[in-house]
Amino acid sequence: MMKKTFKHLKLELIHYKTAKDVVFSFFRDHHPRMIERNLYKLETDFSIRLNGVTYKKATVSQLLKAVRGHGVWGYCEHTKNGKYIHYWSSKQQNRNKILTFLGHELGHAIGYVKENDANKFGAVTAIACYIYDRQFKKHHKIAGTHHLYTCEV
């Protein structure tokens, strides 16, 4: 767990051990007493793609499968004391997916509510790190040279 206060953003990251833990945590707030078996069947507002099939209003069970397949997932909780990014990521998760996830949630943390807006933050974060790795980490870049980066956003 990490606690970091930025000038305008009090942010805490809450890491979960399993995908199930973070997904259930997301739905527990609204269904505090629901038994686990019923929570799995609960219909959500998430639209997901599993094995080439799109499920609008996926169940918690379907969402959980998609989260495990993706390898990283979480959500941003807004409280009057600060923002909390709850997350889980698999040990084999790739850096790009994590950065995209973090950028997305940070977009929410600084006040962008819409998923499309948060997605842009995710993409920009991944692109910035990609460029950083290639442009700034190595010290042999020659001043005045130009580098072309092609990124999918």
Ligand SMILES: [Zn+2]
């Ligand atoms: Zn989001």
